[in-house]
Amino acid sequence: MAQSRTDRIGTIFSRMTALVRADVLHPNNLPLWYEVYKTFPPKYEPKYNRKPPTTKIQNIFYQEDLIRAKFQNDISVPIIDMKSDDVTKTQIFYTLYECLLQGGVEKEEAYEKAMISYKSIFKTYKSKKSHKSTKQSEP
Structure with missing residues (x-):
């Protein structure tokens, strides 16, 4: 079975932006998170091939x-x-x-x-x- 590997090409934000630029998706039909992501982008872009952080996660027990x-x-x-x-x-x-x-x-x-x-x-x-x-x- 052949599967699509488009999720590895770019982020969901870049793919949504490409759909808007190509007039496939009208700007009024963008999801709610799109404007928030555009206004407050993450510090590191969430790409498929990015290495996970090596910081140790602290257990929180009260x-x-x-x-x-x-x-x-x-x-x-x-x-x-x-x-x-x-x-x-x-x-x-x-x-x-x-x-x-x-x-x-x-x-x-x-x-x-x-x-x-x-x-x-x-x-x-x-x-x-x-x-x-x-x-x-x-x-």
């Missing part, structure tokens, strides 16, 4: 992300509706945890106390660890 990940690992939380403005159960847990930390409690102890408070607020919780042990014990 302390709250680690606590939330640990919480999500310990407790089975229902699916979150991203369109809803309601406070999530994970956010409630993190707020409890932050309040305990501000009260001068150690991190591990604050996590345990926040977990106990969370479980008392939401009495019907399901621990992921208990699901695994019950599934294994069933015949």
Whole structure:
């Protein structure tokens, strides 16, 4: 099968410019990004044969992300509706945890106390660890 290699000839911007110059594409039908790209071109033109940068990308982890990940690992939380403005159960847990930390409690102890408070607020919780042990014990 023969495939087109036109994507290696130039950038999408240069090809769109060529279409406008050749009167194939009317200037009123240009995509929105075209004028932005024309006004603010990138520092290095994105060509196919350009070598990728060798700079090391730094991992960004916030302390709250680690606590939330640990919480999500310990407790089975229902699916979150991203369109809803309601406070999530994970956010409630993190707020409890932050309040305990501000009260001068150690991190591990604050996590345990926040977990106990969370479980008392939401009495019907399901621990992921208990699901695994019950599934294994069933015949």
